[in-house]
Amino acid sequence: MTDAGVNFHFDVDGDDFSSAGAASVEVKKHLRQLGFPPEVIRRVAIAMYEGEINMVIHANGGTADVLVLPDEITMVLRDQGPGIADVSLAMQEGFSTARDSIRSLGFGAGMGLPNMKKYTDTMEIETELGKGTKIVMKVKV
């Protein structure tokens, strides 16, 4: 890997719940090939997976960009969904606006955003109602 790092771009399909997580699996494979420690790979994969699921559940999909540097991995998730009305509320464990149909699929327990924060070193949320959300997460190696 060069000092400029490696970039990965993914389109996250909002119409297909069963394919949600495919980008995270790809990133995990790439990071493994690049020789990152398993714990770093797991943290990146879980945070990104939660983000992907969120985009599919709440925002009809979006994009994910991952910049891999030797000492830091940055994930940028963008969607054009409804936005988050109250970010501090959404960050509380157990708070969820997901529909019951999502819960029956095993998600929507209100752990997504708290989990993303837990597994990353920094997480920043930019959101605007009716416009969408951008989340930037970094994991230090």
Next chain:
Amino acid sequence: MVRILKIRKIRELLDAELLCGEDQLDREVYSACSSDMMSDVLAFVKDQAVLLTGLVNPQVIRTAEMMDMHCVVFVRGKNPTPEMVELARSSGIVVMHSALRMFEACGTLYSAGLNGTKVAEA
């Protein structure tokens, strides 16, 4: 007492039918967890190698992969789709299904010495 079990033994104890991962049966595991809520698996589970669940959709396999788990057991006779089995096969995850209910399946493995779920530290 915590024991290490081979996946082969788990299959035997649960009288489970193997759906993929024949070549992984001698892999050793020391811990398991159970949930129908993948959100909770992602949030609370740490270092558990076996997931027991009654939930059937591809995200079960993806969750197991994200958590570096080796084996997924579908309880209550739930049958994963061929696509799910294929997804697990490509990720090197053993998949089996058992007619036992969740409570019985967990109790059986716990009695055999598998460690329970440690809640991950924040």
